[in-house]
Amino acid sequence: MRIAYLFLNGELRGSKKFYLNLIENQKGDIYCADGGANICYKLNLVPKEIYGDLDSIKDEVKEFYQEKNVKFIKFQVEKDYTDSELVLNEIQNKYDVIYCIAGLGGSIDHELTNINLLDRYLNLFFISQREKIFKIDDNYKFNNMIGTKISFVVFSDEIKGLTLQGFKYNIKNLDIKKGEARCISNIITESEAILSIKSGSFLCVIKQN
Numbered sequence: 001m002r003i004a005y006l007f008l009n010g011e012l013r014g015s016k017k018f019y020l021n022l023i024e025n026q027k028g029d030i031y032c033a034d035g036g037a038n039i040c041y042k043l044n045l046v047p048k049e050i051y052g053d054l055d056s057i058k059d060e061v062k063e064f065y066q067e068k069n070v071k072f073i074k075f076q077v078e079k080d081y082t083d084s085e086l087v088l089n090e091i092q093n094k095y096d097v098i099y100c101i102a103g104l105g106g107s108i109d110h111e112l113t114n115i116n117l118l119d120r121y122l123n124l125f126f127i128s129q130r131e132k133i134f135k136i137d138d139n140y141k142f143n144n145m146i147g148t149k150i151s152f153v154v155f156s157d158e159i160k161g162l163t164l165q166g167f168k169y170n171i172k173n174l175d176i177k178k179g180e181a182r183c184i185s186n187i188i189t190e191s192e193a194i195l196s197i198k199s200g201s202f203l204c205v206i207k208q209n
Contacts, residue, residue, distance in 0.1 A: 003028030004095040007047070008084055008114060009035030009056055011105025014129020016043055019101060022127070028099075031091060033083040037061050039102045049073060051090070052083035084114060088121050100126045104133075118203065119155065130208055137201035142166070142193040149207035152183035152195070159200035166193030 005028055012019070020043060023030070032040050034052030041061045049071045054062070066072075075086060084103070091098065103114045103126045118124055118135040126133040135155060142150070150167075157178050164171040168187040176182055183202070195202075 001097060002095040004091055004098045005030045006084070006087055006091075006098055006100045006103075007032045007036030007040045008100060008103040009033065009039070009106065010102045010111060010114065012039050012042070012102050012128075013105060013131075018129040019043055020045075022099075028095070031087050033087045036102060037065065041065075046070060049087075051075070051087045082113065084117060088117065088124065092121050092123065096123060098124045100124060101128070104128060104131075115203070119201075128208070132206040132208060134204055135201055136195065136197075136204050139194070139196040140204075142188055142195075144191055145188045145193065145206075146191060148188045150186050150188060151205045152186070153203040153205065154178045154180065154183075154200070155203045156200040159197055159202065161196075161198030162200075163196045164194070166190030 003026055005023060007030070023045070030040065030045055030047040032047045032050045034050070034054060035056030037047065037050050037057045038061050040047050041064065046065070046068050047070055050057070050065065051073045053075050054072065073086075075083075088098070098121065100114070104111055115126070115133065118126070118133070122135065124134070136152070142148070154176055159176040162171055162174045162176060162183075164183075164186070166189060168189050171183075174182070
């Protein structure tokens with residue numbers, strides 16, 4: 001499986017050890033969107049490429065990566081896409097999974113904008129030591145996750161025919177509209193838990209143990 005790690009300029013939630021173990025155990029290419037390079041630098045990692053207008057990268061970080069011959073792809077400050085989108089537009093078809101690190105926290109407008117990227121880039125996952133967030137728009141199985149706390153947030157205008165099996169709060173053939181909070185704070189109770197829908201999409205938030 002082809003894996004990429006994308007560093008953004010939010011909060012690095014959790015320990016350095018967690019992220020280093022993640023990247024060590026699941027090898028992949030590393031990319032940074034502008035100030036995400038500062039966080040990558042803190043972890044002593046060397047990215048493949050750094051994208052953006054480069055106004056958020058610390059001078060010492062920029063100089064360090066230049067010495068390491070990291071490729072910089074520079075864009076104008078005034079542009080149609082965010083730095084995150086610029087990277088994703090380039091790499092989305094090259095990888096099966098893109099794990100976004102430090103995409104949460106920080107400025108609320110940036111955090112919400114980042115989360116909204118899940119609607120466009122279907123192989124994108126936001127990951128931290130505390131949570132894993134991704135989009136579900138089809139039937140989905142959760143295997144060997146007994147005791148895991150999980151929430152489903154309606155991402156489309158409406159969900160049709162939701163059924164949950166293997167959860168503390170099971171549901172059968174339920175329709176839910178955006179804004180309703182029927183599927184928050186559930187718990188997986190079976191070794192195979194199944195979510196099925198007839199139409200619509202969810203934002204899935206898994207609380208990491």
